[in-house]
Structures are given as C-alpha cells and as structure tokens.
Amino acid sequence: MGRITLRNVSKRFGDVTVIPPINLEIEDGEFVVFVGPSGCGKSTLLRLIAGLEDVSGGVIEIDGVNATELPPARRGLAMVFQSYALYPHMSVRRNIAFPLKMAGMDPAEIARKVEAAAAVLNLTGYLDRRPGQLSGGQRQRVAIGRAIVREPKAFLFDEPLSNLDAALRVNMRLEISELHQTLKTTMIYVTHDQVEAMTMADKIVVVNQGRIEQVGSPLDLYRAPANLFVAGFIGSPKMNLIGGPEAARHGAVTMGLRPEHIDLSTSDGTWRGTVGISEHLGSDTFLRVQVEGLGMITVRTGGDSGLRHGDAVFLTPQPGRMHRFDADGKAMA
Amino acid sequence: MPDMARKTTSARKATVTALAWTVGFLIFFPVLWTFLTSFKTEGEAIAAPPSFLFFDWTVENYLTVNERSDYPRHFWNSVVISVGSTLLGVLIAIPAAWSLAFVPGRRTRDVLMWMLSTKMMPAVGVLVPMYLIFRDTGLLDTKSGLVGVLTLVNLPIIVWMLYTYFKEIPAEILEAARMDGASLRSEIIYVLAPMAVPGIASTILLNIILAWNEAFWTLNLAAAKAAPLTAFIASYSSPEGLFYAKLSAASTMAIAPILILGWFSQKQLVRGLTFGAVK
Numbered sequence: 048m049g050r051i052t053l054r055n056v057s058k059r060f061g062d063v064t065v066i067p068p069i070n071l072e073i074e075d076g077e078f079v080v081f082v083g084p085s086g087c088g089k090s091t092l093l094r095l096i097a098g099l100e101d102v103s104g105g106v107i108e109i110d111g112v113n114a115t116e117l118p119p120a121r122r123g124l125a126m127v128f129q130s131y132a133l134y135p136h137m138s139v140r141r142n143i144a145f146p147l148k149m150a151g152m153d154p155a156e157i158a159r160k161v162e163a164a165a166a167v168l169n170l171t172g173y174l175d176r177r178p179g180q181l182s183g184g185q186r187q188r189v190a191i192g193r194a195i196v197r198e199p200k201a202f203l204f205d206e207p208l209s210n211l212d213a214a215l216r217v218n219m220r221l222e223i224s225e226l227h228q229t230l231k232t233t234m235i236y237v238t239h240d241q242v243e244a245m246t247m248a249d250k251i252v253v254v255n256q257g258r259i260e261q262v263g264s265p266l267d268l269y270r271a272p273a274n275l276f277v278a279g280f281i282g283s284p285k286m287n288l289i290g291g292p293e294a295a296r297h298g299a300v301t302m303g304l305r306p307e308h309i310d311l312s313t314s315d316g317t318w319r320g321t322v323g324i325s326e327h328l329g330s331d332t333f334l335r336v337q338v339e340g341l342g343m344i345t346v347r348t349g350g351d352s353g354l355r356h357g358d359a360v361f362l363t364p365q366p367g368r369m370h371r372f373d374a375d376g377k378a379m380a
Numbered sequence: 381m382p383d384m385a386r387k388t389t390s391a392r393k394a395t396v397t398a399l400a401w402t403v404g405f406l407i408f409f410p411v412l413w414t415f416l417t418s419f420k421t422e423g424e425a426i427a428a429p430p431s432f433l434f435f436d437w438t439v440e441n442y443l444t445v446n447e448r449s450d451y452p453r454h455f456w457n458s459v460v461i462s463v464g465s466t467l468l469g470v471l472i473a474i475p476a477a478w479s480l481a482f483v484p485g486r487r488t489r490d491v492l493m494w495m496l497s498t499k500m501m502p503a504v505g506v507l508v509p510m511y512l513i514f515r516d517t518g519l520l521d522t523k524s525g526l527v528g529v530l531t532l533v534n535l536p537i538i539v540w541m542l543y544t545y546f547k548e549i550p551a552e553i554l555e556a557a558r559m560d561g562a563s564l565r566s567e568i569i570y571v572l573a574p575m576a577v578p579g580i581a582s583t584i585l586l587n588i589i590l591a592w593n594e595a596f597w598t599l600n601l602a603a604a605k606a607a608p609l610t611a612f613i614a615s616y617s618s619p620e621g622l623f624y625a626k627l628s629a630a631s632t633m634a635i636a637p638i639l640i641l642g643w644f645s646q647k648q649l650v651r652g653l654t655f656g657a658v659k
Binding site: 061097098099118119120124125126128129130132133134135136145146149150193197 | 486550552553555556557558559560561562563566570571574575
C-alpha cells in the first residue's frame with residue numbers, strides 16, 4: 048500500500064512562505080509527477096513528504112496514518128536523489144544492503160535480496176566496485192537498487208535524471224517506467240522537464256511558486272489547461288498565446304493555440320504572415336511565422352514543408368482547438 | 381598573451397626553484413642553527429664570527445642537560461597535555477561541527493566568527509583571572525588543569541577545521557542515510573565518520589603540534605610537577621644567565637619528537653591544511 052494524503056500542508060522558511068497550504072491526494076500504485084520551473088517548491092514538497100523537512104502546518108498521511116511527525120526512517124518511503132547520494136566509501140553491494148542492515152535484517156536474507164536487486168538492474172558484475180568506479184547511469188541504478196530492496200510504500204525521485212546525458216536520460220526514463228509497471232508501487236517523481244512528466248506520469252501535479260496550478264492526467268492537462276501557466280508549461284513547443292483585439296473577437300483576454308493545431312497554407316487562410324526561423328527535426332518542422340497584428344506564431348508542419356525564410360504563408364486555427372483565458376489567466380469554458 | 385604566460389623556460393624554472401629553496405632555507409635556518417649550537421661549547425656558541433660547521437663537536441651539553449633536569453618527566457607531561465587536550469577537544473568539537481555544518485541556523489556564521497574571535501584576543505588579557513581561578517580550584521601545576529586550558533585554547537581551531545571537512549560532505553548523502561533508516565548514531569558511525577576520517581586525522585595531528593608548542597599557558601600555569609617541555613626549555617634561559625649551547629640542546633630535545641611526528645605525517649598534514657582549497 049502507498050496512499051499519501053496532504054492536508055493543508057504548508058512550509059515557511061523564516062518569514063518566507065515557500066508553500067502556502069495545499070491539499071493533494073496520491074493513490075496507491077500511482078505514478079505522480081511534480082513538475083514546475085526551478086525554484087517553484089516541487090522539491091521542497093517532496094522533501095516534506097519524505098520527512099527531510101518539517102512542515103510548518105498541515106497533516107501528511109501515509110496509508111491513513113498520520114506521518115507528519117514521523118522521522119524519515121519510519122515513514123517507509125525510499126528516495127532517489129539527483130546526485131545519487133551513494134555512500135562513496137562502500138561497495139555497491141554494501142550500498143544496496145545499507146537500508147536492510149539498518150533494518151536489522153538477517154545477513155543471509157540481505158545477501159539474497161541484494162543479488163536479486165542487482166540482477167533486475169544489471170549490476171551483478173559491479174557489486175564489488177565503489178561508486179567512484181561507475182558511470183552516471185550505473186550510479187543511478189545503484190541508487191534505485193538501494194531504494195527497491197526496502198520494498199517501500201512509495202518511491203520518491205528528486206530530479207533523478209538531470210545529471211545524465213540526453214541519450215541515457217531517455218533510456219533511464221523507460222527503465223523507471225518499466226520498474227513501475229513491474230512493482231506497481233506508488234512513485235512520486237519531481238522534474239522540471241515537461242517531457243518527462245508527460246511520458247511517465249499517471250497524474251501530473253503542476254507546481255508554480257509553491258502553489259498547485261493543476262492536477263490531472265497528461266492528456267487532461269494538454270487538452271484542458273486550467274490556466275495560462277499550465278497552458279504555457281505543458282506542451283512542446285509552447286502554446287502560442289495571443290492577446291489584443293484578435294482574442295477579444297473570441298470573447299477572451301488571451302487565447303491559446305498549440306503549434307500543432309494550426310493549418311498552414313501558401314494560398315489562403317485566416318491570418319497572413321511571413322516565415323522567419325524554421326527548426327527542422329526531420330519528422331516535423333517548426334516554423335516561426337511573423338503574423339501582422341498578432342506577433343510571432345509557432346506552427347508545426349511536416350518534415351518536408353519546403354518553406355524558406357521570407358516566404359508568405361497563411362495560417363488557419365483548427366476549429367475547436369482554441370483555448371480561451373480571462374483577465375486572471377483562468378481558462379474559460 | 382596567454383601563450384607567453386604558460387611558456388616556462390628552463391631559466392625561469394631555475395630561478396623559481398632557487399627562490400623556493402632560499403625561502404625554505406630561511407624558514408629552516410633557526411632550527412638548524414639551534415641544532416648546530418647544541419653541539420658547541422658555551423664559548424663557541426657565542427663566538428663572533430660564529431663557526432658554521434667547523435668547530436669541536438661535543439655532546440657535553442646533552443649530558444649536562446640530562447643531568448640537571450628530568451627530560452622524561454617533561455616529555456611525558458607534554459605527551460599527556462597535547463594528546464589529552466586534543467582528544468578532549470575533538471570529542472567536544474565533532475558534535476559541534478556536525479550541527480554547524482548540517483543543521484545551520486540563522487546565526488551559524490556568527491557563532492563561527494565568535495569562536496574564532498576568541499583567538500584574536502591576546503592571551504595575557506585573561507591571565508590574571510585564569511591564574512586566580514586555577515589557584516583557587518587547586519589546578520595550578522596540574523596536568524588536568526593544563527589539559528583543560530589547552531582544550532579551550534585550541535577548541536575554536538578544532539571546530540573550524542572539522543566544520544570545513546564536514547561541509548565538504550554532501551548533505552544529500554546524510555539525508556540518504558536517514559531515508560535508509562539510519563538513526564543519528566548510525567548516520568554518524570557508518571556514514572559521516574568514515575567519510576571524514578582523513579579530516580579528523582589531520583585535525584588531531586595539527587592540534588597535537590599546536591598544543592605541544594604552546595608556551596604561554598604552560599609556562600604561566602605550571603612550574604614544576606606538570607611542567608611540559610616548554611618549561612624544560614625555558615629553564616635554560618633565565619635566572620643564572622644565558623647558556624646558549626645548553627638552551628639549544630634542551631630545545632633540540634624538546635622539538636625533536638614533534639618534528640619526527642610531523643615528518644612522518646606531512647602528507648596528511650598538507651592535505652589537511654589545503655583541504656577545500658583545491659578539489
């Protein structure tokens with residue numbers, strides 16, 4: 048079991064409120080991603096759940112038990128840190144065994160569990176090495192190994208992939224998702240990368256300045272962002288946000304249109320513009336189009352659009368794909 | 381032009397080497413001179429111009445010094461006082477440095493500065509009250525009294541050194557230990573201490589040396605029974621006039637043990653003193 052409930056949880060450092068009171072429900076077995084820009088408080092939120100920071104107010108429940116005052120060791124959670132935080136003076140074997148040793152488990156049982164975890168994570172050949180002799184990806188696996196041997200109620204990941212290079216990051220992302228499929232244990236994963244959030248999460252929690260902006264499945268957030276912040280944060284490239292008279296024509300203060308929801312034509316359309324920079328990804332091309340009266344609009348088109356800098360184009364928003372926001376930046380029905 | 385700066389010609393290298401040797405020799409010279417003088421007769425010791433190597437070498441001073449004073453007792457007192465005050469200091473400083481490094485508060489920097497500021501005051505400023513306290517509590521001329529006062533004198537340095545070492549240990553590793561179920565005790569024993577061993581070792585070494593050489597308090601608060609080697613040297617400098625050769629012999633005997641300790645642990649000491657300066 049691993050059901051975590053936050054009730055009016057808040058955090059202040061001195062006079063600075065980092066997290067105003069928030070409520071959140073994390074179901075057993077869910078893969079929840081906290082996503083938001085750097086310094087938004089998502090890591091602090093994770094550390095509050097872990098018990099590494101004391102809450103300033105509110106209640107944290109784990110499996111229905113009040114864990115607010117419990118020390119980290121007694122919450123039954125395991126954490127994987129951004130820096131891996133392996134014990135540099137211990138071998139991989141002793142690193143993975145450490146939580147079991149702290150739990151006072153029988154040495155034979157420990158050895159069996161460590162071997163099993165190492166086999167799952169392809170670390171069998173490295174058990175007698177020190178962390179300093181491993182690559183970044185291997186260290187990350189050791190950190191995960193140390194977490195899984197405890198069979199925790201939930202795993203907490205604090206930006207675990209940000210120290211890895213791009214190719215490795217994609218691999219580890221898949222490995223962690225597979226691990227979740229196998230173990231079916233609750234996972235809370237903190238990242239600033241919305242691609243990680245979209246690809247891995249069952250449920251995304253978008254955090255901004257300590258506040259929860261929106262909670263929902265990746266596609267919910269993509270299809271119906273609750274406000275301008277979520278609209279701009281989820282989706283890549285960013286949603287085009289258009290203000291002024293054009294938005295007013297649609298009864299909104301700001302209107303949002305994703306690059307993939309605009310049709311492109313060289314003959315006719317709603318808006319007329321000039322192609323600026325184009326980014327070729329092979330499968331797709333993202334064109335930056337300067338539209339009179341609207342400003343710069345990003346449009347997605349096929350890999351072989353053939354359009355060049357300075358070409359005149361026409362843009363037409365796809366029907367029913369437009370997002371409208373009011374003066375407070377809230378989505379309008 | 382960055383290229384020029386990196387070109388090290390052999391002439392330049394030779395100049396720098398010569399300069400380094402000169403500075404090294406200048407620093408070492410007083411010790412060497414003391415050593416040489418200890419093998420001269422009293423007459424040769426004050427001869428002008430002094431002879432450098434070509435004099436009648438004699439061990440007579442050492443024999444006289446050994447006859448007139450009790451070297452083993454002073455030596456033993458020095459060992460007890462320097463090792464005792466260092467170990468006591470480290471025992472107090474480890475938890476202090478732990479909390480300063482890993483549970484910093486708003487006033488942590490102030491506390492550190494305040495501790496260091498006690499080292500900026502001349503010791504003689506508190507000599508009279510300290511003397512009176514020692515007299516009234518019967519600590520005058522006792523080893524435990526000197527251990528106590530040297531612990532206090534060097535404690536700021538010990539805390540500072542350990543704090544610097546602990547600071548180098550990423551807090552996330554200790555947090556990982558906490559998540560892994562370690563109690564504060566296990567965290568310190570299994571994770572912090574093994575990672576800080578080099579730092580703790582060099583702190584201990586440096587402070588033994590500092591305490592061994594400490595002369596102000598040891599001379600003023602101990603005269604006979606508890607007097608360490610500093611008093612042993614000092615006894616050849618005053619009442620009956622100056623005896624340079626015997627003073628030199630006593631000094632050589634007093635600094636020899638710590639010099640040998642320093643020689644064998646120099647790697648550890650250099651690493652300790654430059655810790656954190658270069659990664």
